[in-house]
Ligand SMILES: [Zn+2]
């Protein structure tokens with residue numbers, strides 16, 4: 373069996389990623405409307421009923437915004453920390469809630485899922501690593517800085533999806549108000565290209581087959597800059613680095 377994954381879209385206007393092993397498919401975050409999610413799933417050759425669960429990283433709208441309505445409509449269980457769950461609508465059916473602990477691995481059918489805490493300005497944010505027993509995919513899309521724990525969880529993966537939110541010069545020279553610039557660049561904000569590169573550099577990469585830049589700011593970054601930073605860090609061709617876009621995410625890849 374192979375571990376496959378695809379992004380339905382990535383960025384501050386909405387995120388969703390699907391991981392598949394055999395017949396098990398799990399969605400990570402859903403920041404899109406029901407119609408938009410449906411449409412993006414179809415583009416990936418999937419239907420809503422194919423999903424065994426939705427795992428949620430944190431309560432920001434671009435991650436949690438579409439989860440409750442979509443999960444409810446299709447009766448899909450939602451896996452999230454108690455901190456994140458505080459932002460579910462009050463009338464969300466308890467029967468669909470699966471609380472997770474940010475340090476405790478769990479499984480959804482054939483997929484082993486490891487949550488890990490990250491520094492980000494949310495109540496109890498986590499990111500995830502997925503494994504089918506043979507290959508491992510690590511995803512980090514919202515974190516303000518690198519911790520040793522994050523490095524430990526992402527090291528040795530076959531596939532990595534890593535936040536390259538902004539280019540620091542573009543952010544600082546750009547139109548955002550000062551307070552927002554500080555929030556984004558702060559230790560509980562988002563990774564810039566350079567720090568994303570440092571993260572990649574610090575990982576054991578002998579098994580790495582996919583390296584994808586994600587959650588790019590449309591205002592403060594370009595795919596070229598993100599690609600260049602990760603390619604330099606990984607010591608590979610820029611063309612080898614994938615970029616997840618807001619409109620299309622990225623196509624299926626096999627880990
Ligand atoms: Zn986000």
Ligand SMILES: [Zn+2]
Nearest residue numbers: 430432492514
């Ligand atoms: Zn966030």
